[in-house]
Amino acid sequence: MTGYDVIVIGAGPAGMAAATRAAELGAHTALIEQGPEPGGQVYRPLPSQFSAGGDAHPGDELREQLRSSTATVLAKHAVWNLADGYHVDVIGPQGTKRLQARTLILATGTYERFVPVQGWTLPGVIGLGAATVLIKSQQVLPGRNVVVAGAGPLLLLVAAMILEAGGRVAAFVDLNGVTDWTARLPTMLSRPDLIWQGSRWWSRLLRAGTPVFRRHVITCIEGENDVAGVQLARVDRNWRATHREARTIAADTVCMGNGLCPSTDMTRLLKLGHRFAPELGGWVPEVDENFRSEREGLYVVGDGAGVRGAAAAPLSGEIAALSAAHALERIDRDQLERARTPLVQDFRRASRFGLTMSGLTTVRAGLISDISSDTVVCRCEDITRGQIDDAVAAGCRDINQVKAATRCGMGPCQGKMCGDAATSILASQVGSHEQVGQLTARPPFRPVDTKALTGSFDYDDIVMAEHAPT
Amino acid sequence: MSDASFDAVILGGGVMGSAVALRLAEGGMRVALFEQQALGAGASGVNAGTLSLQTKRAALMPYALAGHELWRRAGARVGYRETGGLTLAFTPDEAGALEELVEQRRQAGAPIELIHGDRARELEPQLGKPIEAASYCALDGYANASLTGLYYRGLLAEAGVHVREAQRVETIDRESRGFRVHATSEACIGTRLVLAGGAWLKQAGALLGISLPIIVRANIVSVTERMPPLLRGVVLHTYGRLTLKQKPNGTFLIGGAWQGEGDPTQGPGRVTPEGLIGNLRLAEYALPPLARSRLIRSWVGYEARAPDVLPLVGEIPDYPNAYVIGAVLGGYTIGPYIGRLLGDAVLGQEPELALFPPARFDLAPAGAN
Amino acid sequence: MNDDLRIQGAVFRGRPVRFQVDDQWIQSYEGETVAAALWACGIRHLRSSPVMAAPRGMFCYMGLCQECVVLIDGKRETSCSFPVSDGLRVSLLKTP
Incomplete structure (x- = not known):
């Protein structure tokens, strides 16, 4: 069994920052990532075989800091089971392994939230997150004539990316209305850079003459074996469909999504206390201001502790790493406080913006009842x-x-x-x-090849414990 | 306001508690059943669902045969399938042991036959080699344990049993009228009391001031993704360390009481890599194409045993009108029947087969003597 | 949709590779995932759902939803996380 001071699970922005900081503070640190490279969903890099024209990618800086730290990055390692103590069971290219650490920092991010609608299972319907990865990382258009639907800032990003890449947006269908967005302007002003970016995306849509449907929802996605079109309806304040649009909008692809929910399968398996906090994306594990759970040495950082966005995530990772380093006696209380204070201020500012944005995606009752x-x-x-x-x-x-x-x-x-x-x-x-309540979490966290667990063995290698009396 | 009174109060809504409740209601009693989680949330709902006579102790065979028949009658409501089952012996030692086991079980009334390893592979062509010997039982099969809660919820409602789920019993007081039971947000009085708490029996006994000799086991069960048809019936291992079946939907359910960890009072148990990998290896050894499957879920079901691995079913000594039922090895198969037997005893009738009175153990709490 | 959905001009892709989907050869580039390569050439119906036998294809692209699972060299794999390589044999899991 390989032992560490700190194991971080998930190499998105929160996990990268946590691992980098923990290693810098002298903790023997491992960062475990299922994918081929650090970055997470938001900073997913181009495949190593692709090359771009020298543009810096967001996330490069975090990746660079991680690379120059002493943290061990275990990419292509899937965590399939966890136990107190903390034991981390992984499957990597070399088979199964049990790792152990005094401190465990979970940075497993989110899942996209989908509200089911007629036809959402058709091929050609994908998540908004899928669309961003397809475009950014694989350089493939989701479709030629795409409906973008749902709620939240990702809608606008996906629509703009499709237009930028030469596709057409058949309809931009937003559950929110203008007032839902403008009500958030005061908080958004704290990030003029993002407002500027947002308005550039908007003007892109306007220039392209994209049909924009505010306070609308898809009521049905039509098609036999693939997407043919969508039906829309206007929604009321509760997001209940009221007035149906008469015509079907033709499209070859639908990108849909209703924001993000924290991924809690690991915190559920470890039986942490959770609370339902719609403003944070749903069920979230209980953590304190250092992102420390009720369990000693167990932290939850990034959007997995509540959806606050990519700017807040690395700050939460650093704060947790500082707290862990203090608990491991790598730094004293003074050093902890000195380093922590500015991070907490930045985290609060970033969170306010992130929470405002994720508030746009909080599901309203009508959407479910419909x-x-x-x-x-x-x-x-x-x-x-x-x-x-x-x-x-x-x-x-x-x-x-x-x-x-x-x-x-x-x-x-x-x-x-x-x-x-x-x-x-x-x-x-x-x-x-x-x-x-929540679904009971059970290992493995994702399907695993049975052979990856059993490895090569002889009959004599199967240790048969005592059997029942006859 | 005075608490509602019942002829009997039952603690535990698994197969056994539910079966007792149904029998008592049939016999005309007013019955309340308290379940701390949900009906069938414990072993009754998370076991591998195997209904096999080849995994039963000879001493329990008459009960197993009768229990098996009750599941057959429940039929599609519990996903009952009678597929036939094979027990495999992979080594000469195992073959010797299997021969002896088959003989004992046949004498106890189970229709099991010893067959050649080649015959086993004719029945299930995907099995691996070598199979030294095998036994076959045409009655073997399985039900879908996930449906236990739904099944009994319907029957109990029909029978008029007062079922309270998510009601954890916190205290039991003996008084002149019977047993006063306080649960999370409800209380009632029962002239009679039945402890049917499964792996939580020890805690239930403690509420009454007795120490039930319960050993808790944490059995690992796993399921794979859907696979093309590879197996028709149930496959078992001589030493009882494997139960393997392919459900009608194509998934494989893998069990065999490999041990995880956990304490029932601390919530769900934990799967351990050693236990899971051992279980999967034995399954793959028996059925090599499993190597191409993907494991999608593993869990632990808590099972109660008594030190002599015989059931605890009967009246509690020194506690008139208080009964216990549990620690039944093969409790999923046997539960519906043995619950009826205890029900008969509670109703004052002579059960058709003997119970397993807890009086054979000293139930005084430690330090009470 | 049978034209190529690859975005042109923004990046240089990896070396060209060819792999087989059922009886069809697919042109792809190193660095692409099987799911993205199939998507780019309009192969989006990857499997049938288990009960209704309804058409399904890639959905979340994050290795979570399992909708893009196909047989790759005989094994079930999430095609959204499986890189293409020369001579790969992919079988779709569509029931007739």
Whole structure:
């Protein structure tokens, strides 16, 4: 078993910053990343075989700092199981391994939130996040004639990127109205750079003559084996569809998304306390101002502790690393406080902006109540909203009962795509998210090859423990 | 306001607690059932669902045969499938042990036959080599344990049992009218009391002031992604360390009581790499194409055992009208039947098969003597 | 959609490679993932859903949703995280 002072899981901005800082402060540190390179979803680099015209990429600076630190980066390593102590079970190119650390910093980021709609399972419908990776990292257009729909700042980014890359945006469908955006202007003013960027994207849309539908929602995505078009409706303040648009908008691709939810499968497996905080994206683990959980030596940083955005994330990682270094007696209280104070100020400022933006994506009740009964909610198991409703009628009251009764959330994605929607549907009928609870987390966090776990072995290598008496 | 009173109060809404409750309601009793989580949330709902006579102790075979029949009658509501099952022996030692086991179980009434390894591979062509010997039981199969809660919730509601889920019993007081039970937000009085708490039986007994000799096991169960059809029936191992089946949806369910870790009072148990890898290796050794599967989920189900690995089912000595049911090895198969037997005893009738009275153990709490 | 969705002019891609999808050869570039290469040439229907046998394809592109799983050299892989290489054999998981 390989031991470290600090293990950081997830090499997005929060994880990179946490690992870099922890290593700088003298802690023997490892950073574990499933992907081929550090960066995370937001700073996903171009593949190493691609080359760009020398432009600096956002995230390069964090990557460079990490590279020049003493932190060990274990890329292409998937964490499949965790235990107190802290034990981290990984599968890497060389097989399975158990790592151990006194301090564990979880920086596992978010999942995209999807509110199911008729036809969202068709090929040609992808997440907004998928669209950004496809364009930025793979240099592939999502489509020629694309509907961009949902809520939040990612909508605008994706639409602008598609136009920039030579595609057409068939419709820009935003659940929010102008007033939802302008109400946030005062906070947005703290980041004039981002306002400037946003307005450039807007003018791009206007120049292209993109049809913009504010306070609208997709009610149905049409097509047989691929996307043919979408139907839209106007929504009220509760995001309930009111007035349907008469015509279908033709499109070959739909990019949809409703913001981000913290990825809590690791914190759930470790049985941390969680609270439901819609303003932070949903269920979040309980952490203090140092991002330390109730468990000694266990930290949760970045958007996984609440969606505050890419600017706040590295600051939370650094704050946690400082606190961990102090607990490991690498720095004294004075050093901790001196380094911490400016970081906390920056973090608060960045958070205010991030929270304002993610507030645009907080799901409103009408969107959930409008999910029709024949809409597939759980993609892995083909479970519809109607089947969830039936389970409620049969007496199921928490999400794990619904899972057992219907198989919703039991498939290969383990509820990562449907968990938020299914719990929201259930909560709307039972009363609250607190009553409904969260899906029980179970390893592996993502599907793993059975062979990667079993390795090569002989029959004699199978250690048979005592068996039941006859 | 006085608390509601019932003829019987049951602690625990797994297979056994539910089966007792149904029998009592059938016998005309007013019954309340308290479940700390949800019906079937414990071992009853998270075990691998194997319904096999080849994994049962000979001493429990009559109970297993009767329990098996009750699951058969539950049919599609619990995903019952009678597929036939093979027990494999991979070494000469195992073959010797299997022969002996088959003989004991046959004598106890189970229709199990010893077959040649080649015959086993005819039945299941994807099995690996070498198979030294095997046994076959046509009655073996499985049900879908995930449906346990849903199934019993329906039956209990029909029977008029007062079911309270998410109600953890915090105190039990003996008084003249019976047992006063205080749960999370409800209280009631039962003339009779049945402890059916599964892996939580020790804690349930402590509420009454007795020490039930419960050993908790943390059994690992795993499921793979859907695969093309590879296996028709259930595959087991001589030493009971493997249960393997391919469900109608194509997923493989892998069990065999490999041990994880955990304490039922501290929430769900933990899968350990050693336990999981051992289990998967044995499964892959039996069925090599499993090497191409992806594991999607592993978990731990808590199981209760008594030191003599026989059930604890019967009246609690010195506590008239208080009963315990649990620690049944193979409890998923046997549970519905043994619950009815205890129900008969509670109703004052003679059960058709003997119970397993807890009086064989000293139940005084440590230091009480 | 059968024209090439690769964005032209912004970057230099890796070396050209060819791989096989069922009976069809696909032109791709090193550094691309199988999912992106298929998407670029309009192959988006990758598999059928288990119960309804409905068409499915790449959705989250983050290795989470498992919708882009195909057989690659006989093994189930998330095509969104699997890099292309010369001679790769990809089978879609569509049920007829």
